[in-house]
Amino acid sequence: MIFDVNISWGVWPFQPLRFASVAKLKKSLLKNGIYGGLVRSAEAAFSPDLEHCNRKLSINFKTDDNFIPVPTISPRNQEWKHLLESEIRFFAVYPSYHDYSVLSIEFAELAKWLENKNKVLIVVVRQEDERGHNKLCQIPPVPVTEINKLGRQFINLKIICLNCYFGELKTLLTDVPNVNADIAFAETMNTIRTIEEQFGHQQIVFGSHTPFLYSKAALMKLKNSGVSEGIFNAIASENIKRILK
Amino acid sequence: MIIDIHTHNTLSETDSLISTAKYNNVDKIVLLGNVLRFGYYPVEEQVHEINNDTIKTVKKYPDTCYGFCFLNPANGVDFTLAELERCVNKYRFRGVKLEVSVNCRDKRLHPIMKKLSELNLPLLHHCWYKTVNKCPDESTPSDIVYLARRFPTVKIIMAHLAGCGYLGVDDVAEYPNVYIDTSGGQPVASLVEYAVKRLGASRVVFGSDAPYRDISCQLGRIYGADLNEEEKEKIFYANAKELLKI
Ligand SMILES: [Zn+2]
Numbered sequence: 001m002i003f004d005v006n007i008s009w010g011v012w013p014f015q016p017l018r019f020a021s022v023a024k025l026k027k028s029l030l031k032n033g034i035y036g037g038l039v040r041s042a043e044a045a046f047s048p049d050l051e052h053c054n055r056k057l058s059i060n061f062k063t064d065d066n067f068i069p070v071p072t073i074s075p076r077n078q079e080w081k082h083l084l085e086s087e088i089r090f091f092a093v094y095p096s097y098h099d100y101s102v103l104s105i106e107f108a109e110l111a112k113w114l115e116n117k118n119k120v121l122i123v124v125v126r127q128e129d130e131r132g133h134n135k136l137c138q139i140p141p142v143p144v145t146e147i148n149k150l151g152r153q154f155i156n157l158k159i160i161c162l163n164c165y166f167g168e169l170k171t172l173l174t175d176v177p178n179v180n181a182d183i184a185f186a187e188t189m190n191t192i193r194t195i196e197e198q199f200g201h202q203q204i205v206f207g208s209h210t211p212f213l214y215s216k217a218a219l220m221k222l223k224n225s226g227v228s229e230g231i232f233n234a235i236a237s238e239n240i241k242r243i244l245k
Numbered sequence: 246m247i248i249d250i251h252t253h254n255t256l257s258e259t260d261s262l263i264s265t266a267k268y269n270n271v272d273k274i275v276l277l278g279n280v281l282r283f284g285y286y287p288v289e290e291q292v293h294e295i296n297n298d299t300i301k302t303v304k305k306y307p308d309t310c311y312g313f314c315f316l317n318p319a320n321g322v323d324f325t326l327a328e329l330e331r332c333v334n335k336y337r338f339r340g341v342k343l344e345v346s347v348n349c350r351d352k353r354l355h356p357i358m359k360k361l362s363e364l365n366l367p368l369l370h371h372c373w374y375k376t377v378n379k380c381p382d383e384s385t386p387s388d389i390v391y392l393a394r395r396f397p398t399v400k401i402i403m404a405h406l407a408g409c410g411y412l413g414v415d416d417v418a419e420y421p422n423v424y425i426d427t428s429g430g431q432p433v434a435s436l437v438e439y440a441v442k443r444l445g446a447s448r449v450v451f452g453s454d455a456p457y458r459d460i461s462c463q464l465g466r467i468y469g470a471d472l473n474e475e476e477k478e479k480i481f482y483a484n485a486k487e488l489l490k491i
Pocket residue numbers: 251253454
């Protein structure tokens with residue numbers, strides 16, 4: 001049973017995303033053994049109206065389902081104060097797309113609230129390989145040094161970083177047990193085994209970045225990794241359950 | 246049966262490359278050489294050494310590995326052609342690999358292309374459309390088109406589908422001597438289907454770019470694509486079999 005922390009819904013200007021309906025997306029994920037996941041709005045990266053994106057997402061995905069809608073928030077849009085009072089546990093941020101630093105004073109206020117209310121912060125480090133960006137829309141990744149620093153400042157804030165490269169994991173995860181990363185972009189020979197050898201598996205969660213990437217790619221990365229059942233289960237679903245506690 | 250047309254034999258990792266390929270049910274792999282071992286512009290002795298490493302691995306794993314001769318077109322023509330003949334005649338290498346030493350529009354590629362045409366062997370060329378981190382002489386799909394038009398009898402495998410993107414696929418669509426390998430970059434969804442739609446399944450070849458990439462993840466790109474079994478069989482096996490003449 002696999003829980004996927006990295007699913008998007010919506011439109012993206014640079015890639016036709018593959019599923020025509022929510023039902024088809026869910027059907028494909030379920031067929032691949034992904035029983036649930038965290039779904040965020042793709043267009044929230046560019047939209048000036050996050051409330052609109054979040055509403056659209058919540059119409060398509062219900063919180064009582066296993067595919068949980070994750071609202072996008074920004075320190076530059078005060079809607080987060082109202083959202084934090086709700087039952088919602090996960091919140092996504094696109095710092096690079098929304099042009100702020102996770103070390104800014106404004107973000108510190110938001111981080112403090114999330115920490116106090118035991119919410120989980122999802123940081124979208126990148127959406128695409130920067131080398132393939134449109135020349136007129138070059139969005140740098142969120143520096144993992146900054147996220148590591150954020151994790152040190154707010155030691156009880158649970159953070160999940162999406163779409164980090166393998167080469168970024170050491171900087172990101174060192175000495176911050178509250179910071180976690182998904183596997184969608186991390187790639188080297190025998191990725192999962194190499195991650196296990198170098199960083200352990202406690203801070204690693206399954207993410208596929210569907211529908212931007214083929215779900216099967218992340219699935220095979222994990223399933224063909226040859227790690228023990230215990231490590232497999234931790235990455236597939238146990239770690240995210242632990243983060244939620 | 247699965248053939249991986251794009252791997253690199255970095256000395257320290259060769260044994261684990263082979264065992265990982267086997268573990269993932271990849272039966273045969275093409276070794277393109279440790280092409281960046283001496284940087285972007287290797288001199289003749291370095292090119293020779295890189296090919297010697299490939300020869301060593303092919304000798305060690307003759308049932309699994311095929312070699313491609315790595316060259317830098319900026320080196321002397323006599324050396325380059327002699328090196329190519331050495332690798333092909335003595336060690337049965339199946340093609341030539343060019344990386345980023347010289348842009349493929351450069352006429353210094355011509356002797357190599359003429360020789361490949363004569364030997365009826367393919368060229369596998371690195372290729373990418375990059376917005377950032379571009380190497381000075383790196384080739385793009387539009388550069389590959391230039392080469393493909395000039396040498397229509399040589400089969401050119403344009404590397405890195407995800408790096409070439411939709412635009413790169415469109416660029417080469419009209420040139421039947423250009424193939425595309427699926428290696429490298431992220432497993433961007435829908436792109437394999439797009440390449441098959443525009444080029445036909447007979448011009449798309451599976452490659453992983455291991456050990457820089459994870460073979461299982463790269464396989465997932467094909468298994469996850471919305472293609473029929475016949476198309477997948479061509480990508481995984483039949484096309485490479487024909488290109489490599491095995
Ligand atoms: Zn390569």
